[in-house]
Amino acid sequence: MSPTIDVSLTDNSDLVREALDENIEKALIAIGLTAETYAKLPEKAGGHMPVDTGRLKNSITYAIAGQSPHITSYKADTKDGEGGSYSGTATPDKGGSPRSVYIGSNVEYAAAVENGISGKQTGKHYLRLAITDHIKEYKDLTEQALKGKG
Numbered sequence: 001m002s003p004t005i006d007v008s009l010t011d012n013s014d015l016v017r018e019a020l021d022e023n024i025e026k027a028l029i030a031i032g033l034t035a036e037t038y039a040k041l042p043e044k045a046g047g048h049m050p051v052d053t054g055r056l057k058n059s060i061t062y063a064i065a066g067q068s069p070h071i072t073s074y075k076a077d078t079k080d081g082e083g084g085s086y087s088g089t090a091t092p093d094k095g096g097s098p099r100s101v102y103i104g105s106n107v108e109y110a111a112a113v114e115n116g117i118s119g120k121q122t123g124k125h126y127l128r129l130a131i132t133d134h135i136k137e138y139k140d141l142t143e144q145a146l147k148g149k150g
Contacts, residue, residue, distance in 0.1 A: 020146075023148060024099065024146070025064065028064050028099075031101050032062030035101075038129075039103060040057050048129050050126075053078045054081065055074070055082055055107060058074040058075065060104070064098045066090060067090060068086070103131070114127050114128070
């Protein structure tokens with residue numbers, strides 16, 4: 001008589017997809033927080049953010065696709081400085097699961113400071129450099145999150 005072997009298979013693909021989505025979102029949050037920190041780093045501290053009143057610096061935030069921004073309101077560092085607020089959500093990614101993180105500001109002069117004003121002022125690229133100068137760090141944050149360590 002030959003031995004009998006029972007084999008049963010369990011489909012855990014839904015659990016795997018759910019865990020993957022959670023870890024991707026953790027990676028996006030870690031990247032957003034880190035990029036926000038670098039974008040806000042003043043020039044005098046080794047960053048690229050020019051600071052006068054602090055309004056632009058304090059307005060920088062990130063948002064995960066389909067979600068609200070990390071900060072909802074901000075104001076200048078100066079006593080009589082203006083502030084602002086965020087409402088709504090970032091554009092959702094197709095498929096419903098977030099796969100994108102956005103970083104930026106809604107201050108009206110943010111783009112002029114980032115890109116410069118044609119012929120008058122050179123761009124400071126505080127957002128672009130917050131991303132491009134730290135690509136390896138964002139990759140490491142993603143790897144850690146996907147391994148469940150983030």
